[in-house]
Amino acid sequence: MAKKLSIKDIAKELNVSITTVSFVLNGRAKEKRISEELTQKVLDLVKQTDYKPNIFARGLRTGKTKTIGLIVENIANHFFATIARLIEEYAYSKGYKIIYCSTDNDVQKTRELIGMLKERNVDGLIITPSAGIEDLLTGMQESNLPFVLFDRHLPGIKADYVVVDSFKGAYLATAHLLEKGYNKVAIITTDSKQSQMADRLNGYKSAVKELGDKNLIGRINFSSSPAEAVMAIKTFLEAHPEVNGIFFATNYLAAYGLEAITNLNFSIGDKIGIVAFDDEQLFRIYRPTITAVSQPIDAMAKKVIEILLSRMENKTKTLDEIVLQPELVERMSTKRK
Amino acid sequence: MAKKLSIKDIAKELNVSITTVSFVLNGRAKEKRISEELTQKVLDLVKQTDYKPNIFARGLRTGKTKTIGLIVENIANHFFATIARLIEEYAYSKGYKIIYCSTDNDVQKTRELIGMLKERNVDGLIITPSAGIEDLLTGMQESNLPFVLFDRHLPGIKADYVVVDSFKGAYLATAHLLEKGYNKVAIITTDSKQSQMADRLNGYKSAVKELGDKNLIGRINFSSSPAEAVMAIKTFLEAHPEVNGIFFATNYLAAYGLEAITNLNFSIGDKIGIVAFDDEQLFRIYRPTITAVSQPIDAMAKKVIEILLSRMENKTKTLDEIVLQPELVERMSTKRK
DNA sequence: CTGAAAGCGCTTACAG
């Protein structure tokens, strides 16, 4: 590897001390009353030689890395991929880089990843937490490593978070189905205990209690393969022939559900109304188009980065518990001919 | 932040020199003939205290980071997200972390990202290259920074790459349409000059020349918004009413195409046959299901990491130019009733 | 206004 330039080379070339160069580089020239002329000479040479400070040396001294760890459930999921992309962009514009990882909702893996990111001295973390990592989060708070939870939070943990009002979204979805005359509405959800899933179930129950008949709950094992999930949904629908409306608690459950329903040859919209939680391209393109609860992904990404950065700069003193509002996007899957 | 343990603390606790601890930690105890007993004592204490070497200090000395940079076109695209996920997994199992970035096919952004990753001293890079970064790649070769290209490669650059046989995939897709009796087959592609896109166009042309009539080429501006792309495809189809088969050169073009075709109220399969390059969930779930050219994503991810790691360990001397075979997955969109 | 020097936590050539 071609010998990299060091601050020493710059200093020598200009016949000044490395201290001076360092001050200029860190924007402390004014404060240290280094002459404008000299400052400019340093900046010019740095630009001309394309000198980049060694990140390790700097990190060793300062302990900062300008890196943020982003731990999501599964980066291959459309929702997480899109939000990761936006977070990457906002972070990048502030001079931060992102290291992403996927947990698959595996507590052990989440623990390892957090350990790994701490070891790499990330300056902050963004996490979709699974239950069972409360101790790690508490530890991070004690050691002053800033983090923001998103998509869900953990009861009992007092920490910044950005989530969508899942109860409200589920309520809107279920009420919409009931009002459209689909009077036996089921929910298809996972067996996970996460806060957002619990909220979605409660939103469903609340709408059913108010406007509907009785709860019809199908739980799909979180670690099912796609084929197993499709089969499980099919079995559920066969066991409950009265169902004429379904609220799918996640985007991937809805995708599996579409496969199951098509296998059963039910006519979507006519025989059975459908709403998905979380909007995506599939629901716009599928025919009939699928009514969905849309999350404000862009606003979430922005909020998350904003909170984390101000926390990292020690600006925030109070807790930021942000609950954004979802929106129901009405499409053809909840319309009878 | 709680004071972190250093190698000094471990050494002091055990009354040995830091040299000894360092040798043990780096698996050089045997070679340095450090007694088994002492070695074990060190390892025990390290485990017990959960001591982690400071990554900066190590990096400053060795220049290694155990980090790989992954630069893809767009992490929110299903193909890249899935492959990134797999690469992450394989890399992780070998003790490496991944930093991802998205280029949006913007040469300037790609250049910046490569610069940023070099600055961060990644040990290696995985890149979906855009034309215009040849000099950077050559520079990396000169400075011995290992990298592997994937999805596409650059003519004129002699470097390891892993791609899918795009010519073959496009040929299969187009020939399949023609054989099924869709005798006026168009290709919808981008205006990009990338090797894989050029190959797909050539595969299309070759099949048309052999089995078909004349070339019908629709080019969509790569930086169109989704709505613009849908409109452009619609306009193309209206201008060419004879078209009864379409080969979409990418997954997202196919998705836009489905929207356009539905807007036009064409019956897929009957009036117009469709094949997409790159398979994804949408094509399995959509009704009718969509015939697609499937890329061996898992094999690609494995190959990429394998080549990069062996290159990083200086094991590879010869060039690895891997071309994997795609597969045509026949579905309903190319079947007439 | 500017510089000499300590020190961050490692690795490793050298000495014994």
Added chain:
DNA sequence: CTGAAAGCGCTTACAG
């Protein structure tokens, strides 16, 4: 078998 010490490239308290 083991250790004292140099040095990686920075930042910054201190001195002038």
